[in-house]
Amino acid sequence: MTTAPFVSLTWTDPLTGQRGHLVVDRLVRGVCSGGLRMRPGCTLDEVTGLARGMTMKEALHYDPESRYVPLGGAKGGIDCDPRDPEAYGVLVRYLRAVRPYVEHFWATGEDLGLTQDLVDRAAREAGLVSTIQAVYPLLDDEKTARERLADAFRIEVDGIGLDELVGGCGVAESVLTALDRAGTPYAGTRVAVQGLGTMGGATARFLSRAGLTIVAVADIKGTVTNPAGLDIEALLAARDAHGTVDRSVLRPDDHETPGDAWLAADVDVLVPAAVSYAIDTANQRHITARLIAEAANMPVLPEAEELLAARGVTVLPDVMVNSGTNAWWWWTLFGDIGPAAEEALTHVRRSMRTLVELTLARAETDGTTPRAAAHTVAADRLALIEQRFGRHR
Numbered sequence: 001m002t003t004a005p006f007v008s009l010t011w012t013d014p015l016t017g018q019r020g021h022l023v024v025d026r027l028v029r030g031v032c033s034g035g036l037r038m039r040p041g042c043t044l045d046e047v048t049g050l051a052r053g054m055t056m057k058e059a060l061h062y063d064p065e066s067r068y069v070p071l072g073g074a075k076g077g078i079d080c081d082p083r084d085p086e087a088y089g090v091l092v093r094y095l096r097a098v099r100p101y102v103e104h105f106w107a108t109g110e111d112l113g114l115t116q117d118l119v120d121r122a123a124r125e126a127g128l129v130s131t132i133q134a135v136y137p138l139l140d141d142e143k144t145a146r147e148r149l150a151d152a153f154r155i156e157v158d159g160i161g162l163d164e165l166v167g168g169c170g171v172a173e174s175v176l177t178a179l180d181r182a183g184t185p186y187a188g189t190r191v192a193v194q195g196l197g198t199m200g201g202a203t204a205r206f207l208s209r210a211g212l213t214i215v216a217v218a219d220i221k222g223t224v225t226n227p228a229g230l231d232i233e234a235l236l237a238a239r240d241a242h243g244t245v246d247r248s249v250l251r252p253d254d255h256e257t258p259g260d261a262w263l264a265a266d267v268d269v270l271v272p273a274a275v276s277y278a279i280d281t282a283n284q285r286h287i288t289a290r291l292i293a294e295a296a297n298m299p300v301l302p303e304a305e306e307l308l309a310a311r312g313v314t315v316l317p318d319v320m321v322n323s324g325t326n327a328w329w330w331w332t333l334f335g336d337i338g339p340a341a342e343e344a345l346t347h348v349r350r351s352m353r354t355l356v357e358l359t360l361a362r363a364e365t366d367g368t369t370p371r372a373a374a375h376t377v378a379a380d381r382l383a384l385i386e387q388r389f390g391r392h393r
Helices: 044-060 087-097 099-104 116-125 133-138 142-153 162-182 198-209 232-237 302-310 324-334 341-366 370-389
Strands: 007-012 019-024 036-039 072-079 190-194 213-219 222-225 255-257 269-272 291-293 314-316
Touching: 007 044, 019 044, 019 087, 036 087, 044 072, 044 324, 044 370, 072 087, 087 099, 087 116, 099 133, 133 142, 133 324, 142 162, 142 324, 162 198, 162 269, 162 291, 162 314, 162 324, 162 341, 190 198, 198 213, 198 232, 198 269, 213 232, 302 314, 314 370, 324 341, 341 370
Parallel strands: 036 072, 190 213, 190 269, 269 291, 291 314
Antiparallel strands: 007 019, 019 072, 213 222, 222 255
């Protein structure tokens, strides 16, 4: 899992000088999968770590009885503020530059800073048929499969697209599974969520509807708190495209606090669902939560996680917790599930609960952290995939 990546490259935009990166950690059946993010400060090292994580996310969902066979892991990243007026042009030029990779072996989609609609629009302008066209040769019936996925993307549930909901459903189910194993009732369990975008927003909805109390939500403007619980549905309805909440919808007993207040909130569960590297060795000491669910990619630095573990804080790792979105794409495209909200969410819940149960049991048996256990499970399944399909072909 620590070998050199199959492909690693950096591109420089000729008009703005902004830099973009693409890392392919490995291929399975000649194809890899991983989203494209855009954020200021995005580095090649960051993208390399994310690509390696995608290899593990894919492997964790391997089921030899499924039509979907996990792909290799990859990631793209652009060092640019998505709110910059030049950002869309940079995105289009990046996709033009990496077009041969997308056409032949890199299936990609939205990630931090980008929506799927925006990525799809830019991809068309860059001359691509689809951002996942590299997978099409693996399908038994491409036309039917593409129609099935398109139908799934058109589904909305209470104002939020199914493609947004599945990821948050997976995060929420991970939290609920951990609480069930610990014998912790949902009622009275307090939660803070950093980020109310695609992943954080859906996670907040599912946890709130499960009976947990969301007492703090952070976005780029700061943290909104209410010890009695926030009205999550009202906040979700008042978000802009970047997950920023219109403060005019806040109730009199909702409070605006500094941006980092979510970290030290008096809660049982912490859900970092925004940027990478949010929790470091300095600020981890302010965390009072006993459970952290990594909805974002790489939000907890390894050194910080060691300190948290020493304090008895459990970190549910990103490679497991936020893997539901990626798996849902492929379950739908390959035909393991149909384009229906109830079927999709039921499948995500069942799959994530099974995976989290397995990982936490492995951690308990081995006397390791959930992250180490998840890596072990992924390595075991990756070995089975390689036995069946080989590597880098």
